[in-house]
Amino acid sequence: MPKSMTGYAKLQTLLDEYKISCEVKTLNSKGLSVDVSLPYFLNSKELDVISIVKRYISRGKVNVRLYVKFLRPVQVSFDFSMVRTYFEILNEVRENLSIPSTVDLSHLLNFRDAFQFEFSNDDIEHAWASAREVLEETLKQVVEERAKEGQKLTEDLKSMTKRMKQIVNAISEKADQIPKYIADRIRKNAREILPDDVELNKELFENAVALIADRADIREEVVRLQSHLTRIEELLESDQPVGDLLNFISQEISREFNTILSKSRLLEISNLALEGKYIASQFKEQIANIE
Template sequence: MPRSMTGYAKVQKIFEDYKITCEVKTLNSKGLTIDVSMNYFLNSKELDAITKIKEYISRGKVTARIWVRFIKPIQVSVDYSLLKTYYDALSDIRENLNIPMPVSLEHLLTFRDAFQFEISNEEIENAWQHAKAVLEESLIEVVKERKIEGEKLTKDLVEMVEKMQSIVDRINERAAEIPKVVAQRIKTNTRELLPDDIELNRELFESAVALIADRADIREELVRLDSHLKRTRELLSKDEPVGDMLNFISQEILREFNTILSKSRFTDITNFALEGKYLVSQFKEQIMNIE
């Protein structure tokens, strides 16, 4: 069955040297947009993370947060020149504003750009391999959640399709009576307008009936609706991304109902077509959440 585009997962793992947390959230979107947030020393791995996400998700807005904390001690380099600049600036501010509080180490520690972890490329690669494994586990959990939600959505969508099919069947039954009703209306109207002693020209009468009946003929629209609804059922049974195709077909279904409305000669057919349009609007709203 198709999957929903909404999902959430958070996985935390503790390894010998690292504590890694990965949080993945997915929302509705027309296409696929991915936003990845990681430690600065993993910035070079952003494209790798995006590639991994694309293996599991093809549509939706994906936000992934990957955070690595070192359990073992890591060497830190201090930019004393930069800290001295910050210290002097803070001291000037304190003096100019008559602030009694002295500049302390606590204040200087807030300037994180003065402190850099000294991490080797080998260490970065090792940390990334562990982080990637946690990311993959998070993606698996997200996909599971999207499948569960997708099953619920699909059940509702199938019910809507069956209701639309029922409407099409009822219109079909009524549409078969169009030529007979058109002939009767023309005959009745003609008798009301013409004197009793004037006899109708049978050939002209049949031509008029055929012309008006042809303009009111909705058989082609009904055949296309049957075809579209059949295709919709097929798509809803597939275990693959079908959201874009469902959106396209729903537009075609709506077009056919609109055409039937414009051709309608019967109040009940008009009401059926309006009901069909309402169902299509509900259907389109629901498929916005299908991958």
């Protein structure tokens, strides 16, 4: 069954050395886009995160926030030269602007780039191994949420598809009445225009009915609609991403209903086609949420 593109999960794990939390949020999108936020010492793993996300999600806007807090002491170096430069600049600003307060340590500690956390490659790989497990568990939860939401959407889409099939079947039944309706209209119009003593030429009359009936023939549109709706029913049972294909088919369905409306000679068919077009538009809106 198709999945929704919207989902959210947050997972937090406490290990011996780390406190790791991961938050994943997914939204609707035409394709797949992944936005990643990592601790700076894991910035080199951004492509790995994107690759992992692609294994779980094929469509949608995905926001990944991964946090790693060390629970053991970490070696830190301090850039005194940089802080000394900041101190001199702040003093210069204070003097030029005649600011009475002095520069103190709290001001200098705001410059986070003065602190350098030193991690070895082993430290980074070890932290990443733990963070990756949390990331994958979070993604699994997101997929489950998307599946639950997708089930609700699919039920709505199935209901709409069933109604459209009923409409198409009703149009198909009434389409057989079109030639008789056209013949009656031509005969009635001719009687209103021609004198009573003038008889209709049978051959000309039949040719006129055949020509107009051919232009008003909607059997091809009906057959295509039935085929599209059957295909939709198949796709709604699939576990694969089908949002793009469903969107394309919904456009074709709207086009067929529009053609029927332009050809329609019977008010009943026009009313049915209008309802079908309206449901098709609702169907298309719901598909925007399907992966």
